[in-house]
Amino acid sequence: MHVRLLTGGVAAACLMSLCLTGGQVASAAPHTSDAPQAARVVTYDASGSAEFRSAVDRGAAIWNESVDAVELRPVATGQRANIRVLADNGWPRALPTTLGNGTVYIGRQAVDQGYHTIRISAHELGHILGLPDRKPGPCSSLMSGSSAGTSCTNPYPNAAEKAEVEGNFGGELAGQAPAVRAGVIVD
Numbered sequence: 602m603h604v605r606l607l608t609g610g611v612a613a614a615c616l617m618s619l620c621l622t623g624g625q626v627a628s629a630a631p632h633t634s635d636a637p638q639a640a641r642v643v644t645y646d647a648s649g650s651a652e653f654r655s656a657v658d659r660g661a662a663i664w665n666e667s668v669d670a671v672e673l674r675p676v677a678t679g680q681r682a683n684i685r686v687l688a689d690n691g692w693p694r695a696l697p698t699t700l701g702n703g704t705v706y707i708g709r710q711a712v713d714q715g716y717h718t719i720r721i722s723a724h725e726l727g728h729i730l731g732l733p734d735r736k737p738g739p740c741s742s743l744m745s746g747s748s749a750g751t752s753c754t755n756p757y758p759n760a761a762e763k764a765e766v767e768g769n770f771g772g773e774l775a776g777q778a779p780a781v782r783a784g785v786i787v788d
């Protein structure tokens with residue numbers, strides 16, 4: 602009751618503080634604290650990736666661990682995926698159409714030469730997420746691809762690569778979708 606006897610200014614401050622507290626409680630509720638904006642879900646179909654399927658799943662999981670703005674999720678049976686992942690005997694490559702859409706080939710030619718299957722998978726998915734090649738580059742860069750050599754097994758994007766994907770999809774959520782060059786990106 603003492604509070605009600607204090608000045609209007611203090612009472613107003615209390616109301617403000619209640620409002621702020623209420624807001625904090627609301628924002629700390631489950632499902633909203635870590636993701637103020639919902640991630641865009643991009644589905645992928647790895648059913649055609651043969652012996653690379655687990656590597657493709659791991660590559661997708663690495664992106665999910667690395668960025669918030671987009672989530673790669675296995676497509677439900679009978680649904681059309683945003684990304685098709687296929688195995689073939691050529692060189693690994695990606696064919697982006699629009700941001701988050703396209704086809705990836707996990708080419709056995711590179712795997713047979715000793716390149717790391719999870720790094721290949723994460724790299725090619727990176728192209729579908731809007732990243733260009735960064736060659737030549739160090740092993741710490743995912744998009745340096747084969748230029749880092751067969752000894753490089755790093756499947757994780759670096760900070761700049763993560764930020765670029767966050768920007769691509771964050772900008773898209775804000776209505777500023779980046780232009781994605783459609784076409785074939787070899788390796």
Ligand SMILES: [Zn+2]
Nearest residue numbers: 734746787788
């Ligand atoms: Zn590439």
